[in-house]
Amino acid sequence: EDLALAKEQIERCKGIISSMAARAGTLRPEQLQVQDAAAWLRGVRARWQALRPRASSRLILEDDAGAPLIMAEATLEQALVNLLNNAANAGDAEIEIRLTWDQAQLKIVIQDGGPGFPVEVLRQAGRAPLPPRNGGAGIGLLLAVSAIERLGGRIVLDNPASGDGRVRIELPIAYKVEE
Numbered sequence: 615e616d617l618a619l620a621k622e623q624i625e626r627c628k629g630i631i632s633s634m635a636a637r638a639g640t641l642r643p644e645q646l647q648v649q650d651a652a653a654w655l656r657g658v659r660a661r662w663q664a665l666r667p668r669a670s671s672r673l674i675l676e677d678d679a680g681a682p683l684i685m686a687e688a689t690l691e692q693a694l695v696n697l698l699n700n701a702a703n704a705g706d707a708e709i710e711i712r713l714t715w716d717q718a719q720l721k722i723v724i725q726d727g728g729p730g731f732p733v734e735v736l737r738q739a740g741r742a743p744l745p746p747r748n749g750g751a752g753i754g755l756l757l758a759v760s761a762i763e764r765l766g767g768r769i770v771l772d773n774p775a776s777g778d779g780r781v782r783i784e785l786p787i788a789y790k791v792e793e
Contacts, residue, residue: 627753651720652681655713658691662698669702671709682715682787690785693761696754697724697769697781704728704779715787722783730773739771 652675659673675681684690701709707727714721740759759769767785774780 647686648683649686650681651684652713654686658694662695666702671711674712676714682720689761693758696758700754701726718787720785720787725778725780728779730777731771731779736771740769
């Protein structure tokens with residue numbers, strides 16, 4: 615039974631990696647879809663909720679009408695899905711997803727109601743695979759960090775005073791529309 619589960623997880627990871635590699639290697643910038651960041655995040659959250667209907671989440675937008683435009687890339691969506699899955703696996707509390715931005719940077723903050731990140735996760739911060747747990751293979755954070763860094767961003771993990779785990783994705787706003 616354990617071997618069957620491990621094989622299933624390996625196949626799933628291979629599929630994710632193959633899909634991400636194929637998309638990253640074949641899409642040219644002119645083929646990427648430019649999309650309002652708030653609308654994109656709403657869509658990602660809706661697709662994720664369809665896969666995890668028992669998970670509860672709340673989306674908080676800084677300003678629904680003034681969100682910057684982003685390149686809606688598949689690897690960015692997969693990174694976000696990995697992080698949302700990790701948050702859902704941390705506990706049953708509602709996950710808060712917050713979108714903010716300024717002139718230079720888009721920020722997506724995911725805060726779960728779990729016990730916070732273990733010290734080894736904070737120390738490694740997506741630089742190495744983690745031990746498998748909660749049915750996962752331990753590479754979701756690693757893949758998310760890789761995808762976000764490839765886009766010029768970064769991921770910051772911390773445990774706020776409330777005791778939850780918090781992930782902050784910071785991405786440069788590289789696409790601006792001239793008015």
